[in-house]
Amino acid sequence: xxxxxxxxxxxxxxxxxxxxxxxxxxxxxxxxxxxxxxxxxxxxxxxxxxxxxxxxxxxxxxxxxxxxxxxxxxxxxxxxxxxxxxxxxxxxxxxxxxxxxxxxxxxxxxxxxxxxxxxxxxxxxxxxxxxxxxxxxxxxxxxxxxxxxxxxxxxxxxxxxxxxxxxxxxxxxxxxxxxxxxxxxxxxxxxxxxxxxxxxxxxxxxxxxxxxxxxxxxxxxxxxxxxxxxxxxxxxxxxxxxxxxxxxxxxxxxxxxxxxxxxxxxxxxxxxxxxxxxxxxxxxxxxxxxxxxxxxxxxxxxxxxxxxxxxxxxxx
Numbered sequence: 001x002x003x004x005x006x007x008x009x010x011x012x013x014x015x016x017x018x019x020x021x022x023x024x025x026x027x028x029x030x031x032x033x034x035x036x037x038x039x040x041x042x043x044x045x046x047x048x049x050x051x052x053x054x055x056x057x058x059x060x061x062x063x064x065x066x067x068x069x070x071x072x073x074x075x076x077x078x079x080x081x082x083x084x085x086x087x088x089x090x091x092x093x094x095x096x097x098x099x100x101x102x103x104x105x106x107x108x109x110x111x112x113x114x115x116x117x118x119x120x121x122x123x124x125x126x127x128x129x130x131x132x133x134x135x136x137x138x139x140x141x142x143x144x145x146x147x148x149x150x151x152x153x154x155x156x157x158x159x160x161x162x163x164x165x166x167x168x169x170x171x172x173x174x175x176x177x178x179x180x181x182x183x184x185x186x187x188x189x190x191x192x193x194x195x196x197x198x199x200x201x202x203x204x205x206x207x208x209x210x211x212x213x214x215x216x217x218x219x220x221x222x223x224x225x226x227x228x229x230x231x232x233x234x235x236x237x238x239x240x241x242x243x244x245x246x247x248x249x250x251x252x253x254x255x256x257x258x259x260x261x262x263x264x265x266x267x268x269x270x271x272x273x274x275x276x277x278x279x280x281x282x283x284x285x286x287x288x289x290x291x292x293x294x295x296x297x298x299x300x301x302x303x304x305x306x307x308x309x310x311x312x313x314x315x316x
Contacts, residue, residue: 003043003153005055005129006112006139010048011091012081013056017119021079022195024059024117025072028110028138029095035064035112037141041192043156044114047129047139055126058156059114062198065205069107071219076113076197113201116192118163126155157188165191199236200224206293207243213265215290216245223249227259227304232311238298243291257281258313261302263289268314 006026016024026044028035038044038061045058067075069092073085082088092107120126130148132140142149160166168191203224210217225242228234242259244252251257256268267285271278293299 001042001153002038002141002143003045003149004038004061004139004141005045005047005132005152007137008046008048008056009081010052013046013048013119015081015083016079016117017057019078021117021197022193023062023076023079023113023115023197025076025080025197026059026112026114027072027080027092028112029092030099031066031108031110033110034066035110037139043153043188044112045152045156046119047132048125052125053127053129055120055129055152055156056122057117057119059117060192062113062115062194063111063201063205064113065111065201066108067111067201068219069109072109072111074220075200076111079197111201113198115194115198118160118165120159120163124159124162126152126159160188168193194236196230196236199226199238199241202238203241203243206238206241206295206298207291210243210291211245211248212242212259212289212291213248213284213287214245221246225249225252227300228307229253234304237301238293239301240304242300251281252308253312255312255314257284258309259289259300259305260309261305263292263300265289266313269316270314 008026012026026046040061040063042061043058044061045055047053047055069089070085072080073088080088082091089107092109096107130151131142142152144150144153165188200223204219204222209219209222211222216222222243223246225244226234227240227242230236234240242252248257251271252259256271258266258268260266265284265287267278267281271281
């Protein structure tokens with residue numbers, strides 16, 4: 001298995017180590033290239049800068065995307081490592097200016113979303129990072145088939161045992177999975193908990209930032225909807241999600257519209273009965289979805305769609 005060690009902003013680390021979040025955004029201020037050094041589900045280790053020069057924790061790679069700064073804050077809030085959007089913008093602007101970028105009107109950053117972050121107590125920091133060069137600016141990939149990678153992963157696994165990571169009981173399937181995980185890693189990945197922030201970005205990526213029903217591309221009004229709600233044991237899986245315009249999301253959650261297993265939209269007659277309105281929505285009745293994920297595994301699951309048809313939709 002290949003995993004990654006990322007050079008970590010100390011302020012980001014200190015803030016998030018005291019704020020429990022389901023996911024974290026390990027942002028990259030450049031925003032020019034999307035992270036893709038490891039596959040989904042792989043461990044991503046936090047290496048603190050000088051004077052610490054130590055690994056202080058890890059997360060599990062969920063998704064990557066280039067995002068407007070405002071969208072990153074909307075998706076992840078304090079999981080960006082700062083207490084307010086103003087502070088977050090100030091920090092990113094400082095990085096941009098240091099790199100000689102003066103046009104700060106439309107800030108974009110690289111978002112590397114890590115699920116289920118674990119921050120070690122300082123006594124458990126890994127002080128020795130093998131095969132590491134002081135010239136490394138962003139990070140370095142390791143492979144467990146090489147001596148340095150095998151040693152480092154063994155050190156991480158000892159800490160996961162200490163922090164009782166392997167004793168968790170996962171009651172919902174995870175959106176993270178290695179293609180063909182070896183036995184020694186299968187147990188690790190199976191216990192990763194994917195959070196709401198990662199779910200939102202995964203769904204937005206899968207639908208190419210387009211509303212599933214209308215094809216609308218205006219990102220600020222698009223929301224990731226659970227087909228089967230998380231409160232009803234619906235998992236944070238892309239196949240249990242639809243990217244919807246905010247008004248359609250509200251109607252969907254309230255049962256005034258649904259998507260049939262054959263991926264056709266149905267609109268409830270209750271909109272007209274209860275609100276004496278709904279002309280723009282009835283125009284969508286019977287239409288096929290306008291946008292769908294390219295990957296078969298990310299298409300809406302017919303079982304979840306049927307659950308919504310039966311349990312939420314107000315058929316008449």
